[in-house]
Amino acid sequence: MTSHTISVLTKSRFSFRSAPFFETVRRTFSTQQPSKMNEKFHLAQGSSHTPVEKGGMRIYNMRFCPYGQRSLLVGTAKGIDFEVVNVNLVDKPDWFLALNPLGQVPTLEYSDGRILAESLIVSEYLDEIGDSTRPLQSKDPFQRSRDKMLMERFNMVINPLFKVMLNLHKPDLDLSPFDKMLDNLETFEKELVSRGTKFFGGDKPGLLDYMIWPWFERFEILFAMGNESKLKIPQSRFPRLFKWTNEMLEDEAVKTWWLPLDAHVQYLKARLFGPVDYDFLARQPQSNI
8 A cells, every 4th residue: 555545434434415416426435445544643833844755755735625635636646656744734833834834735845855835836747757658638738728727717616615615604604606606617517518528638537637626525515514405506507517526436546535525524614613623534443444
């Protein structure tokens, strides 16, 4: 088992609440075979910086961060051997801030002290140095640039999604960001239809697929914590993205870094109501997995 392998949690530990858009997704999750658990605690203030093994690569992550997940997906898809160190983003260690003053994940560190940060930059770099037989970007400059344009455009989905998620606990929830999110999601529905391919990257997931996946994994939080009738992503409006979502679940990199709905919900509730708990997965008994 490589150093970056983390299991899918067992169905018995987490249960799913009904959500029409993700019903097929849920069935796929429930049939996945769990591998050995290797959840890691998050290093906080007062911890020490352990040097990266000589010749090695380390990616600093936060287990519930979609931006950090981007690079883990790409590194795994590209067959790169890397170490993962989780960082507490509320109580950041001084040594981590010395590596990356912005204190963000992902941050990539080499044993010789070289550092890279920002999810798109790190992910593109991993694509370039990984398995050359598994390119994640088009050789065509125009298509490659268009994919990057769509990665930027996806921020118009991310931003309103976060606005809804961070206000799900409020009785007077403003639904306008959700409507805006759906409107912007249509760009990606139409793009998949236009390309006529299984994934944005063709027959296999490409960089664009991996860059947007983490937020699709989190969409069901809206149903679990919000008003299901009002926060419903209509399958009839996004049939191709619905199919794409289920196809992505068959990808080995996605299976490696996926977390179930209840884990995402538990983290978000802690973020909304406090205190933030990054380590509840690492504290779970692992002998049964």
